[in-house]
Amino acid sequence: METPEKSLSKPDPGRGEKLKAFDRLLTVMNELRENCPWDKKQTIESLRHLTIEETYELSDAILDGDLNEVKKELGDLMLHLVFYARIASEQGAFDIASVLNGICDKLIERHPHIYGDVIAEDEATVKANWEKIKLKTGNKSVLAGVPVSLPAMVKAVRIQDKARGVGFDWDNKDQVWQKVEEEMSEFREEEKTGNREKMLAEFGDLLFSLVNYARFLQIDPEEALERTNKKFIKRFTHLEEASARDGKKMGEMTLEEMDVYWNEAKNL
Numbered sequence: 001m002e003t004p005e006k007s008l009s010k011p012d013p014g015r016g017e018k019l020k021a022f023d024r025l026l027t028v029m030n031e032l033r034e035n036c037p038w039d040k041k042q043t044i045e046s047l048r049h050l051t052i053e054e055t056y057e058l059s060d061a062i063l064d065g066d067l068n069e070v071k072k073e074l075g076d077l078m079l080h081l082v083f084y085a086r087i088a089s090e091q092g093a094f095d096i097a098s099v100l101n102g103i104c105d106k107l108i109e110r111h112p113h114i115y116g117d118v119i120a121e122d123e124a125t126v127k128a129n130w131e132k133i134k135l136k137t138g139n140k141s142v143l144a145g146v147p148v149s150l151p152a153m154v155k156a157v158r159i160q161d162k163a164r165g166v167g168f169d170w171d172n173k174d175q176v177w178q179k180v181e182e183e184m185s186e187f188r189e190e191e192k193t194g195n196r197e198k199m200l201a202e203f204g205d206l207l208f209s210l211v212n213y214a215r216f217l218q219i220d221p222e223e224a225l226e227r228t229n230k231k232f233i234k235r236f237t238h239l240e241e242a243s244a245r246d247g248k249k250m251g252e253m254t255l256e257e258m259d260v261y262w263n264e265a266k267n268l
Contacts, residue, residue, distance in 0.1 A: 025078065025079070025082055026082060026096065029079070029082045029083060029086055030086065033083075033086055033087075039083075042083065042087070043087065044084055044087055044088070047080060047083060047084065047087075050080070051077070051080045054073060054076045054077050054080060055077065057073050057076070058070065058073035058074065058076075058077060059226075061073050063223065063226055063227065063230070081096075081099075082096055085099050109133065110129070110130050110133050110134070111126075112129065112133075113125075113126065113129065124164075127161070127164070127165045128165050128166065128167070130165065131162060131165035131166050132165075132166070142162050142163065142165065142166050143159060143162055143163070145162070146158045146159055146162065151222070153207075153211060153221055153222050153225065154222050156207070156208055156211040156212075156221075157211055157215060157220070157221065157222070160211065160212055160215055161215070164215075170212070170216070172216075173213065173216035173217065176209065176212050176213045176216050177213055179209045179212070179213075180206070180209045180210055180212075180213055182209075183202065183205045183206040183208075183209045184206055186202050186205070186206075187199065187202040187203055187205070187206050189202075190202045234265065235262055235265035235266060236262075236265075238261060238264065238265035238268065239258055239261040239262055239265060242261045242264065242265075243257075243258070243261050
């Protein structure tokens with residue numbers, strides 16, 4: 001697909017420097033691949049777990065609001081992207097140019113309201129058009145594009161978001177909250193029976209409905225939970241350090257004694 005001739009973007013006075021920097025990265029990548037023992041040894045498979053680690057480090061930096069760290073982590077990920085493309089080019093599969101042209105073609109195709117004559121004045125219509133186009137261009141199912149290896153909570157958000165894109169969704173958040181209460185009741189009933197398989201199933205339904213409610217409130221449940229994780233770690237660390245300064249040991253204090261330090265941490 002050819003890019004439309006009309007220019008839709010504003011002039012970018014820094015374009016030359018950006019292209020120069022990207023060219024420099026490609027040059028450094030080539031030099032490392034050809035001369036560094038470690039880089040020469042890497043495969044697409046060996047880089048996979050490192051890329052996942054770098055992605056989580058970027059996520060941490062974003063949640064911490066540390067833009068300088070975000071910049072560093074983006075650099076690490078950019079390195080990985082050109083590394084994959086370099087390895088693939090050695091195998092005759094593809095190169096970085098085909099990767100970039102491929103994503104450009106897909107973006108143009110899936111934004112007919114920008115590059116065509118389709119009208120889409122809100123986010124919901126854009127998402128709906130996106131999913132419909134994907135079905136026309138090869139996807140057999142709306143949910144086919146959800147990666148199998150995504151963390152469960154992130155996967156739940158993506159599943160619900162994609163279903164919504166084709167109109168399969170609740171009308172309002174009150175209906176979703178009723179579903180949360182229904183699932184909570186069903187879980188409590190199974191809890192009374194002690195049947196762990198049924199409890200597991202109902203707890204999963206409860207979590208799924210809570211994720212759905214969060215989506216209606218435009219809350220990212222993964223981010224919300226991670227923020228709570230960080231808050232708990234901060235408070236628990238204070239509990240450990242403050243009690244140690246007072247000559248007390250974890251595991252030997254009562255819950256009431258630990259609550260004193262915990263409440264201190266809540267006020268920090």
